[in-house]
Amino acid sequence: MNLMMTLMLATMIPMILIIFNHLAPKTNPDMEKLSPYECGFSPLENARLPLSIQFFLIAIFFLLFDLEIALLLPIPWALNISMTTTTWMLLLILLLTLGLAYEWNQGALDWTK
Structure with missing residues (x-):
């Protein structure tokens, strides 16, 4: 019975989603929506x-x-x-913390420069 319910749900959910997709109103995209988006940079400017x-x-x-x-x-x-795993974990955390402290001390994290 579980297998039958799973198969029914596996076919019914996609069918319901397909029906909802066809019933949803169509959108009218404008030029701004159709233009490519490149992480906040305009793709039409100088690269x-x-x-x-x-x-x-x-x-x-x-x-x-x-x-x-x-x-x-x-x-x-x-x-x-083993205790080796704990040692490697603590060494990794220490190394990353020291690197972060170094970057912070050098002013690399200061956004107001």
């Missing part, structure tokens, strides 16, 4: 305009801390294996 280094710095910080989360997420499940 050689200089960009702010802070934009790239924030992107690098995001990647570093995203990587930190990806590496530290399985740590609670791995803690019962």
